Amino acid sequence: MKARSLALFLLGLLLFASPFALFFPEPLGPWGLPPFYLYLFLAWAGFVLLLFLNARRP
């Protein structure tokens, strides 16, 4: 459990603290939405899902 949590934390750092400016140079992307925000919220939702699975497994 503890090792999994630590791994999740490191994954979170990678997801949420990368130098995003290198990856998202365009202000608008699919469906007229900003791709950076789209990525952040999708990554966030995926991270919540992983947290959910982590909390369910003892």
Place this chain on the structure above:
Amino acid sequence: MSPEALLAGLFLYLGLLFLLARLGEERGGRLFQSPWTYTLSLGVYATAWTFFGSAGWAATSGPLFLTIYLGPTLALALWPLLHLRLLRLARAHRLTSWADFLYLRYGRDPLLGAVAAGFLVLGLLPYLALQLKAIAQAFLFLSGEARPLGDVALYTALLLAFFTILFGTRRLDPTERHRGLVLAVAFEGGVKLFAMLALGLYALLGHGAEPFREAVRRGLDPLLLPPQGLEGHLAWTGLTFLALLAFLFLPRQFHVAVVENTDERHLALASWAFPLYLLLLNLPILPLALLGRLHHPEVPPDLYVLAVAREGGAALAFLAFLGGVSAATAMVVVETLALSILVSHHLLAPLLLRRQALGHLLLFRRGTVLAVLLLAYLYFRLAGEAYALVGMGLISFVAVAQLAPAGLLGLFWQGSTREGALAGLFGGILVWAYTLLLPALVRSGWLPQDLFAALPSFLHPEGLFGVRGLDPVVHGFLASLLANTGLHLLVSLRQPPSPPPSGRAGEEEALADLLERFLGPEARESLKAYARSLKGPDKAERLAERAEALLAGALGPATARLLLLSATREVPREAVEAAARESQRVRAYAQALEAARRELEAAYRRLEEMDRLKDEFLATVSHELKTPLTAVRALAEILAQEEVGEEERRRFTALLAQEAARLSRLVEEILAYTRLEARPEEPPAPWTWRPWPGRPWPFRSPWPGSGASASRPGSSPSGSGPTGTGPSRSSSTSSPTPCATPEAGWSWSFARKRGRPASAWWTTAPGSPRP
């Protein structure tokens, strides 16, 4: 909207909160125990800053506002390591805040607790003022009044102080859960999420993706892009880390997450549900910010949410107002409560104890609630205009983060010392005051604008060491945390770890009296019950520890210690040393026991192996003996017949003698072998052997006093193992005496009598001659 209607709505909402808290206090047990209530009450993290300020921040600086919510998301990923540990620690020692933890962890130093408490109050005043400002600002904007109506903020502050006193300070012991208050806070968590989602839905249905395209057309694309350059990246990661620390160290977060927790399993649900809550709360922020910036450029950015909501009609605007009010009030109530407990534990109680007025502690705690809120109101009136909501909140966040090095290093590093913690804390506070508080005072007009003009560039408070281009808050955060952690590590490493505080022991009656005086008769009963369950020599010390924990929950650890000093005596140093010596002896003894056990095990294995070999040996020997014995028996049977002739009889007798000699040789060889094997120092193991079926025959000793034993019919011949050597045996075995058994039963025995070596002999026919 008319100001009267708005005011009525505001007070109706607050009245609803009172009602809810009252109901919750009386019969909210099941609801209070729910993990969802726990998760929603964690939502006290999202304040008016989130509700109104985030949109303003997004509309001016782009996506940085999200860092404040990604930090807690990351922190909750670590809950089995951090939160769970903290929860168990808090339960064991009745902690009510991080200051309590620092006090206990660093050698019960009252100075550390007092510094932490005082600094937190100072550092959090802007944050509280921000909430009052948000309510007042929103009220003014919606009611269309122009005059500075700080009075709404004052009334709200007074009402919230009343609410906190009513539901937060009912009893002296703050570790008792505040059911009503938590239910009201959880309800407010639900209200702000609902309001924000309703606003988001309105923006989505009314405008779709249009605001994004429009923003790009008007040249606002930096708002949609990630933070640019090294400064941008540093600001992003720095703020994420700052939010992570703030989520852990804010007094109100500690209060709802740790003190009000009823079951540690609730953390598992909160670990994913709370990040989800934050995610949903942030989804509508960007569209609302862009709509506000595009449609209402004349309005201050902090009011974009309300301005956009007003487009959707009065009902939506009122909902947005309620959302902001619920966010602000929940925060104000819990933060004020947490701060009042902090102040009464670490500043007031030690003072009152000295003046013999500890009985009025609850009254003073209520006074602290009111005082903190009035101070926040004062701060808002004096300095509230200079900063946007977010700016004020961030300064508080950095202040709170100064507890992090002492707290986290204290939790996870054995070598961290009291002096290190103090040095780090003081260093961090100084740098915080210099890089953030001082510029804030200059900006508010309290200090002259040209204060920093004369300073050399490497000492500029918003750019130490000539740093340029960094966001002032991020700069202050990094500088203060660096100074804090660096000093903590440096001083701790140069010092031997401080010795543990001396143990204390007290009489049961004296301790029970003390508890009854401060906590009531229930505490006395609880201590007595605990005393009955205790056994062992350190009972008095454990009792004193328990009494201290109970007192610490209500009066703060520093006061509990002082009170205990009066009712207990120090455990004498010699006793401690004797106990240490004793435990050392016990340890050595246990080690010796373990070694002996291992030896015994090996010996047992060897023994088993030898036993197996012995069985094998016996089987072989009996097989070898059987052949001549069969011949002897057959010959004896022939001889027993009458018709055998004299010559034949002689021949058979000769044969008999030959076989008997063979037997005798065999036995001789066995004896010779056993002599070789025998070790005289080992005592022989007794054994029984019956090689031939049938009843044993009573033996007679061939030589008087030779040591041969005779067994009676019905009992098996028995003897001792063949050990030792002696002339008597060799003489007896060299001339065995045959004896006959009438029932043709055969027995032989290694006998031993009175410690003398055994002799072996055998019997065959009756009437055999004896030597």
